[in-house]
Amino acid sequence: MFEKFTATARSAVVDAQSEAHEVGDRRIEPVHVLGALAKQEPAGGVLARHGVTYDAVHAAIARSGDGALDGEALGALGVDLDRVRERADAVFGEGSLERAGRGRGHLRFTRQAKSVLEQALRVTVSGPGREIGGPQLLAGVLAVDDARTADVLTAVCDDPQRLRDDVARVVAGR
């Protein structure tokens, strides 16, 4: 299937892993593909029309992932995460606690993320193009029923339905 991917679509798949690493997630999920697409053209331009910028997506992913420390639960235990972070910054350097939580090595795709690739293929086959590009991958992300993607989109997108319509229009070549 990868031979049908454009260079940008391939790099989006690679960047999805970096995105997951960066926020400390242990699997590659559809949202990481979304983050990678927001960073490149032409998919990023389509997303930007609906308020979906890379920075906003990245922040929403970081908030929703298992990579974030649970300050609330720690607080209930009497551990003040802000104070721990302050001390860690002082001893190990700024942002060290976040850095230490980042994943290492090869990450696997979740079933949902694999499904993004399948949906992208399906969209491509039924559209005018022969190659799976960024917009087709984006259509794949939007086609997969995934709670975290829905949460991130709700947080950053002006109107998810209009984004869907716009992406459908772009992949149909209209």
Added chain:
Amino acid sequence: MDLKAATDADPAVGLRAVRALRDLAERLERLQVERARSLGWSWQQVADALGVSRQAAHKKHGDVERREKG
């Protein structure tokens, strides 16, 4: 505030608290091992301090030096 959450009667609350502690402990362990190694500690010294075998310490954190350079 006290340590009640980790021993909460509701497993959902208790497990979440345990997970939060483990996540934090894992990160601090990583940072401390990195620092110890950069200060010249041997893997044996690191392992003794953590109460694990030298092999276990190296398997878990053996990539710290590589990461520092990368």
